[in-house]
Amino acid sequence: MKAASLLLCMASLAHGQQAPPADELQRITVQLYGAPAEKSFTVERELGDRVPLVDNAAAVREGVFEAVPARSVQLRLLQLDEVGEIELWSGLAMLTDRSREVLAFSYQVDDQYARALRVPAAPSLHVAAGQEPVGAYRLAMGWGALVLAYLGIMVVGWAIRSRRQGSA
Amino acid sequence: MSSPAPGPSAARRWLHGPRGTALVALFFVLVATAFTWPAARLDPHTLVTRHFDLYVTIWLVEQAIDGLPRLLATGSAWPHGESLVRVDSYLLMLLAWLGRGLLSGWLLTTLVTWLGPALNAIAAEHCARRVLAVERPWSLMAGLAFGFSGIAATAVLEGHVYFLLAAWLPLLLTTAWTGPAHGLPWVRGLLVGLLWSLSLLSSAYLGVLATALLITALAARPQRVLRLLPGAALVALPIAAWYLWVFSMNRHHATLELKPELVLSMGTATVATLTTWTAQLDTLRHSVGSPVGFTTLWLLLFAPLVLRSERGWRALALLALVALLFTFGRSFRLTDTSGGLPSPLALLVSMPGAAMFRFPVRFAWLFQLCGGLVAAATLQALARRLPVAALLPVLGLALVDAILGVGLPFRARQALADVPSAYQAAPEGRPVLDCFGRSLDSTSGELEMWTRNLGCYYQAHHGRPILELCLRTEVVSPRESIDAGLGDALLSHRGADDPEMLEALRGWLAEEGVGSVALHADFYTPTDRALMISGLEHLLGPPIAESHDGGERVVLFPGASQAQAQ
Numbered sequence: 001m002k003a004a005s006l007l008l009c010m011a012s013l014a015h016g017q018q019a020p021p022a023d024e025l026q027r028i029t030v031q032l033y034g035a036p037a038e039k040s041f042t043v044e045r046e047l048g049d050r051v052p053l054v055d056n057a058a059a060v061r062e063g064v065f066e067a068v069p070a071r072s073v074q075l076r077l078l079q080l081d082e083v084g085e086i087e088l089w090s091g092l093a094m095l096t097d098r099s100r101e102v103l104a105f106s107y108q109v110d111d112q113y114a115r116a117l118r119v120p121a122a123p124s125l126h127v128a129a130g131q132e133p134v135g136a137y138r139l140a141m142g143w144g145a146l147v148l149a150y151l152g153i154m155v156v157g158w159a160i161r162s163r164r165q166g167s168a
Numbered sequence: 169m170s171s172p173a174p175g176p177s178a179a180r181r182w183l184h185g186p187r188g189t190a191l192v193a194l195f196f197v198l199v200a201t202a203f204t205w206p207a208a209r210l211d212p213h214t215l216v217t218r219h220f221d222l223y224v225t226i227w228l229v230e231q232a233i234d235g236l237p238r239l240l241a242t243g244s245a246w247p248h249g250e251s252l253v254r255v256d257s258y259l260l261m262l263l264a265w266l267g268r269g270l271l272s273g274w275l276l277t278t279l280v281t282w283l284g285p286a287l288n289a290i291a292a293e294h295c296a297r298r299v300l301a302v303e304r305p306w307s308l309m310a311g312l313a314f315g316f317s318g319i320a321a322t323a324v325l326e327g328h329v330y331f332l333l334a335a336w337l338p339l340l341l342t343t344a345w346t347g348p349a350h351g352l353p354w355v356r357g358l359l360v361g362l363l364w365s366l367s368l369l370s371s372a373y374l375g376v377l378a379t380a381l382l383i384t385a386l387a388a389r390p391q392r393v394l395r396l397l398p399g400a401a402l403v404a405l406p407i408a409a410w411y412l413w414v415f416s417m418n419r420h421h422a423t424l425e426l427k428p429e430l431v432l433s434m435g436t437a438t439v440a441t442l443t444t445w446t447a448q449l450d451t452l453r454h455s456v457g458s459p460v461g462f463t464t465l466w467l468l469l470f471a472p473l474v475l476r477s478e479r480g481w482r483a484l485a486l487l488a489l490v491a492l493l494f495t496f497g498r499s500f501r502l503t504d505t506s507g508g509l510p511s512p513l514a515l516l517v518s519m520p521g522a523a524m525f526r527f528p529v530r531f532a533w534l535f536q537l538c539g540g541l542v543a544a545a546t547l548q549a550l551a552r553r554l555p556v557a558a559l560l561p562v563l564g565l566a567l568v569d570a571i572l573g574v575g576l577p578f579r580a581r582q583a584l585a586d587v588p589s590a591y592q593a594a595p596e597g598r599p600v601l602d603c604f605g606r607s608l609d610s611t612s613g614e615l616e617m618w619t620r621n622l623g624c625y626y627q628a629h630h631g632r633p634i635l636e637l638c639l640r641t642e643v644v645s646p647r648e649s650i651d652a653g654l655g656d657a658l659l660s661h662r663g664a665d666d667p668e669m670l671e672a673l674r675g676w677l678a679e680e681g682v683g684s685v686a687l688h689a690d691f692y693t694p695t696d697r698a699l700m701i702s703g704l705e706h707l708l709g710p711p712i713a714e715s716h717d718g719g720e721r722v723v724l725f726p727g728a729s730q731a732q733a734q
Contacts, residue, residue, distance in 0.1 A: 069719060090693070159473070
C-alpha cells in the first residue's frame with residue numbers, strides 16, 4: 001500500500017485580529033478534510049492539551065488551539081474508537097501566519113514512516129486530501145459567465161451599432 | 169467672468185497630460201496596496217509571503233553587499249563560502265548592493281512586493297498607449313491585467329519577489345515596437361538592449377520572455393526593429409556573454425534536479441489553476457497557478473470580431489495564446505488529477521539543459537502582458553460605438569478579477585520577521601551549527617527547505633557564518649549531515665552516557681570548527697527535546713543563552729573547542 005493517509009491541516013481565515021507582539025504566541029485552527037463521518041478525532045499538542053475536531057459550518061472537522069509558538073508546533077492527530085486511541089499522525093507543523101491562525105502543511109504517511117513512528121498504517125484512514133474544490137470552481141465559472149454575459153451584451157450592441165452606422 | 173466648463177477635449181487633454189499620468193500611477197499604487205496588503209504597512213516584524221523562499225531571498229539580498237563583487241557568499245557553507253554564480257536574480261542583488269546602508273533585505277523585498285506590481289502596471293498601461301494607441305481610461309485594462317495577475321501573486325506567495333521586477337517587458341515591447349524615433353535608431357537600439365539585459369538580469373525566465381517579445385516585434389514590424397538591432401546587440405551581447413560565462417562557471421554548483429517530475433508537475437498550469445485559486449492550490453501546489461482573469465480572456469477572444477479592421481494587434485494576440493498554451497507544460501490537463509493531451513512543449517522540457525522550462529507556468533507573464541494589451545484595444549474599439557458609461561464597469565470587472573479572482577490579499581500570510589535573540593551570544597566569526605533535528609518528512613522535502621531557509625534567514629541577521637548551503641534545493645548540506653549525526657548519537661540507546669562517543673563527537677565538532685550549537689527546541693518532540701538538551705549539556709557544557717522570541721525557543725550551546733577548554 002503506497003499511501004495510507006494524507007492529512008491536511010489548513011488555515012482558516014479569521015479577520016480583524018490584531019497581530020500579537022513579535023515574541024508572543026498565536027492561535028491556530030486545525031482542519032481535517034474528508035474524515036469518515038462515523039469516526040471521532042482529536043488533536044493533542046505537546047503540552048498535553050487536546051481539542052476535539054468537530055464539524056464546522058462547511059462540514060470540515062475543525063479544532064482550535066490558543067497560544068502556540070509562532071513558527072512551529074508539535075501535534076498528534078488521534079482517532080478515537082471503541083478499542084481506544086489510534087495515533088494517525090504526529091509531527092511538526094510549520095506555521096506561516098502569526099496574526100491570523102494558520103497551519104498549512106500536508107503530510108503523507110506511507111508504510112515506512114508509519115513504522116518509524118510506530119503508527120498503525122490504518123487502512124480505515126483514507127482522508128480525501130485530493131478532493132477537488134468544486135465549490136471554488138463553480139464560483140469562478142459563475143463569475144466568468146457573468147463577465148462573459150456583460151461583455152457579450154456590449155459586443156452585440158457594438159455589432160448592431162456598427163452595422164447601422166455602416167449602412168447609414 | 170467665469171471660465172467656460174471644460175469640454176471633452178479639455179478633459180481628454182488633462183487625462184493624457186502629466187496630471188493624468190500621476191493619477192494613473194496613484195491608482196495603480198492604490199491597487200497594489202490592496203493587492204499585496206499588508207506589505208504597504210512596512211511592518212519590520214512581518215514578512216508578507218506564504219512559503220519558504222522569501223527567507224532565502226532576503227538572505228541573498230543581504231549577501232549581495234559583500235558577496236556581489238566576488239560572486240561569493242561567505243555567510244554560508246563555512247569555511248569555503250557559497251558561490252553566487254547561479255543566483256535567481258542578479259538585478260535584485262545589484263539593487264541591494266547599490267542601496268547598501270539604506271535598504272535592508274527585509275525593506276528591499278517588501279518594497280518590491282508592494283510597489284513592483286504597481287510599476288509593472290504603469291509600464292503596461294504606457295505600453296498600451298504607445299503600441300496599440302489605446303487611450304485612457306481603456307489603457308488601464310492592460311495595467312490591471314499585467315500588474316495584478318495570478319502569476320504575480322505566485323511570485324509574492326512563493327517569495328520569488330524578483331519576478332515582480334518585470335516592468336522591463338512592456339517597456340522593451342514599447343521601445344522595440346515603436347522603432348527609431350527622431351532619427352536616433354542607435355539610441356533606441358541601445359535602450360532595447362538595456363531593457364532586454366535588465367529582463368535577463370531580473371530572472372533568466374524573464375530574459376526568455378523578453379526574447380519572445382523581441383521576436384514578435386521583429387515579425388510584426390521588421391523594418392523598424394531591424395534598424396534597432398545593431399544598437400541593441402551592442403549592449404545585450406556582452407551582458408548575454410557574461411551571463412552565459414557565469415552560468416557555465418562551477419558547473420558542479422548547479423542544482424541537482426533529483427525530482428524533475430515533481431518540479432514540472434508543480435510548475436505547470438491546468439485549466440483549474442488558470443481559472444481560480446483554492447486552498448488546495450496554496451497547500452499542495454505551492455501556490456503555483458495563474459488565474460488569468462476572465463475580463464482579459466473574454467476581451468482577447470472577442471478581439472477578432474471587434475478589432476478585425478484594426479492593425480498591429482494580431483501578433484500580440486497570437487503570442488498571448490501561444491504563451492497560454494505553453495503554461496500547460498507537457499500536457500493539457502483539466503485538473504491535477506485528470507489525464508491530459510500531450511503538448512509540443514514536452515520536447516522542449518525534455519531537452520538537456522532546459523531545466524528552467526520546468527516552470528512553464530511563468531509563460532503566463534507573456535499572456536498577461538500581450539492579452540492585456542489586446543484586451544485594452546478591444547475595450548477602446550467597443551467604446552467608439554458604445555456609451556462610455558456602459559463600458560467603464562468593465563474596468564471594474566478587471567479590478568474584481570485582480571483582487572478577488574487572484575485572491576492575493578486572502579492568500580498572503582504574515583510570517584514573523586524577528587530572529588531569536590539567543591544568537592547574539594554566539595562567538596563572532598565562528599560558525600553556528602543550527603540543529604533542527606532529523607525530519608521524517610523526506611517524501612516532500614518541505615520541512616528540510618523550511619529549516620534550511622530559516623537558518624539562512626537567521627544568518628542574515630546574526631552575522632555569524634553557518635554550515636548550511638542556502639542556494640541548493642536538493643543537495644544534502646553539511647549542516648544537515650552534522651545535525652543528523654549529532655541527533656542520532658545523542659538520541660541513541662546509550663546517548664550521552666557513553667564517554668567515548670562524547671569525545672568522538674567533540675572531536676568531530678572541533679574538526680568542523682563549530683563555534684556554537686543552536687538547538688531549535690520546538691522542532692523536536694518533547695522526549696527528544698529533553699534528551700537533546702541534556703545530551704548537549706553533557707557534550708558541550710551548560711547553555712550560554714536561551715531565547716523564547718523570534719517565534720521559537722532556541723537554546724545556544726558553546727562550541728566543542730570552548731567546551732574542551734573549559
